[in-house]
Amino acid sequence: MTYLGALVSDVALEFFSENQSDLTDFTLINEKIKKVSGINDFFANQDEATKLLNEIIEKHSIASEPDRREYGDFQTNMDLAHQVAKYSHTKNKEVEFVLEPTCGKGNFLLACISQFKNLKKVVGVEIYKPYVWATKFGILTYYLNNPNTIKPEIDIIHSNAFEFDYSNLAKSTEQFNTLIIGNPPWVTNSELGSIDSKNLPAKSNFKNHKGLDAMTGKGNFDIGEYISFTLLKCFEKHKGIFAFLIKNSVVKNLIYDQKRNQIRMSKSEKLNIDAKKEFNVSVSACLFLTHLNTEPDQTCVECDFYNRNYITNFGWYKDKFVYSVQDYDESSIIDGKSIFVWRSGVKHDCSKVMELDQINGHFKNALGEEVILEKDLTYGLLKSSDLKYDRTNSFRKLTIITQQKIGQDTTYIQNKFPLTYEYLNSHKAFFDKRKSSIYKDKPRFSIFGIGKYSFATYKVAISGLYKSTHFTLVIPKDCKPIMLDDTCYFIGFDDLKTAEIAHYLANSELVQKFLKSIIFSDSKRSINKDTLMRIDFEEAFLAADFEKAKEKIEDLEIHHWETFGKLVNERVAEQMTLF
Ligand SMILES: C[S@@+](CC[C@H](N)C(=O)[O-])C[C@H]1O[C@@H](n2cnc3c(N)ncnc32)[C@H](O)[C@@H]1O
Incomplete structure (x- = not known):
């Protein structure tokens, strides 16, 4: 060239x-x-x-080349391949057999050939013919340059990994100390479906999907997960190790499913790599390394690939799937049922009209229009990004609360609040455009996430969008409760001291440790109602100390503390609901 x-x-x-x-x-x-x-x-x-x-x-x-999206083609650079081979070597120096199920241009095979000195057999499988050639030429060049290195038997097979007979290969290699290494395609079956690809396993229900998904074999799964699972299962009785570069989500699924699958693997490690640097893709990925033919276990140690710094040990513990075994062990007492019902905030899907700024006593909507309204139906509104503080009674935005509960008739607005009605009605088209079916056949200007709880004077709130587990105490402004939007969760109180104690407990070391132990840092919207409903306030209260709470809560007196204790005492609370 x-x-x-x-x-x-x-x-x-x-x-x-x-x-x-x-x-x-x-x-x-x-x-x-x-x-x-x-x-x-x-x-x-x-x-x-x-x-x-x-x-x-x-x-x-x-x-x-022709569009290779369907092959999840991200070739591992030689340096990373060497590092992975080297790390695998520290775990098992006696490897005799190396298998790479989707070997691409063969960098892993080359790295293994130069790393492991006892190799007897090497097998690579690849669907794309030019890569098969690249692998063969690469290995040939290696041996031409290193003529005195021992030469294992090498098969580079042009085949579809989904059709290749791994069981047969497993049988014929069972005597070998084995390393299964590689980097399977990074693509999900639904992504493949969207580009009409055939690069899929024949109908698979390896994840034991139920119902229609099982019948059509269409439950969403990652191709890398399918290949990992298939190979782990086929070679679980081989002495040796398994080392794959895969997406973090795949590792999480493999460990999650381990409770059911009980694959003969243990001492699993997840070593996080920088996929942007290595593959120029924005995906969270790692090296997953596990030991085969061992008593199955269900946890995985997570570290940084480059400096090996410990991050966590996640997996099944005390029958729960947790992000940190250690933190969960120290805080599992909190894992129960919240006596307070966590709610999400107001939903209107009409921010252009329903969210207002207050400028010099006037309102301005997101269309830039000056708006004149009665103050009665306008409330301060906090979004996830506003919940940075420990305590707040200020807001940037306001919203119009058209209903006190879901489905309430809204015709009252016309008579009681003519300016508000005029404004809403003149922007009717924005409400009619709302796509969600929840608004269908509902009164005009309907909102959701609204109920008596929305008008609680004090709220302990948290963002559902961010990873922070910090709770903010929201107090009223000008005697009016402040609303939260539907990206936030909260519990509401009418008494300040009760709210302050709940807020104090939610931010206590023990509750924070518990939340961090069950929230996976890479999962989306991990702070949700289910997670929050697991906070047992009674246990949090019993573990807390009045004197320490007093240091944080102004004018806290023992009777406030005791009243709260009674409120969260499950037996007493149950009796109270009986009457
Ligand atoms: C993420 S790349 C990794 C390549 C190589 N393992 C490496 O680490 O450099 C995935 C490879 O899988 C190959 N591949 C995709 N679908 C395959 C299939 N059904 N059977 C065999 N190989 C496949 C692609 O051509 C590509 O080379």
Whole structure:
């Protein structure tokens, strides 16, 4: 290939292909070039780098191949492959047999061949013919350059991993100390469905889906998860280890399903990698390493791949699936049922009209219109991003509360609050446009997430959008309760001291430890009603100390504390509901 009249050698071309993503930022590629050759400022500007990038894409890049999205194609760079092989070696030096089920260009196989000295057999399977060739040439080159290295029997097989007979291979290799290594495709079956791909296993119900999903084999799963599960199951009786680069969500599922599957694996490790750096993709991924042919266990130690810093030990513990076994062990007493009912905030799906700013005594909506309304139906509104403070009675936005409970007739607004009615009615079209079926056949200007609880004077609230487990005490402004939007959860109180104690307990070390122990840092909307309803306030109260609470809560007296104790005492509370 030539570039701007100069011939680019194969070695140089390979270097640029490998570092292709860095060509989008010429300072990055310049840094790499300086590192390998000492040359300063190889590219003078981004244009020069982009020109080369385009040449590579046209002539050599996998991106110029037919759309390879369906193959979840993210080739592992040689450096990472070596690091993974090296780490696997620290866990098992005696590996005799290496299998890579979707070997791509073969970097893992090459890394293993140079790392493990007792190899007797190597098998790679790959669906894409050019990669099969790349792997074969790569291995050939290695041995030409290292003629004295011992040579195992090597099979690079052009085949579909979903059709390949692993059981047979497992049988014929059962005597070998085994390493199953690789990086299966990063794609889910529903993503494949959306591009009409056939790169799927024949109808699979490996996740034991029920109902229609089971019948159609369509329950959503990751292809990497399917390949991991299949190989773990096939080779569980082999002495050896399993080391796959996979998405974090796949590891979580494998450990979650381990309770049911009881695969003969244990001492599992999840070592988080930087997928942006390694693969230029924004996915949370890791090296999952586990030991085969062992008494099954159901937990997994999570660390940083690069510095091995310990993060957590997650999995099944005391019959619960937890993010931190240690924290859960120290706080599981809190895991019960909240005596207070956690609610989510107001939902209206009409922010352009229903959310207002207050400017110089006037209201302004998100359409930029000045609005004149009676104050009666307007309430301060807090969103997730407003719940940063420990205690608040200020708000940036206001909202119109058209109903006191779900489904309430809204015709009263016209008579009692004509300005508000006029405003809502003149923006009727915005309400009619709301897509959610919950608004269908409901009174005009209906809202949801509304009930007596919404008007509680004091609220202990938390954001459902963020990872923070901190609770904010929301107190009224000008004697009017403040509302929360539907991204927040809260419990409501009419008495300040009760609210303050509940707030104090929710933020106590023990409750915070409990929440952190059950919330997985990478799951979306992990702070939800189910999680919050597990907070046992009675246990939190029993574990708390009045004197310490007094330091935090102004004017707290013992009778407040005792009253709260009675309120959260389940037996007393039950009796109270009897009468
Ligand atoms: C994430 S890449 C990893 C490649 C290689 N293991 C590595 O780490 O560099 C996934 C590989 O799986 C291959 N692949 C996708 N579907 C496959 C299938 N059904 N059977 C075999 N290989 C497949 C792709 O062509 C691609 O090379």
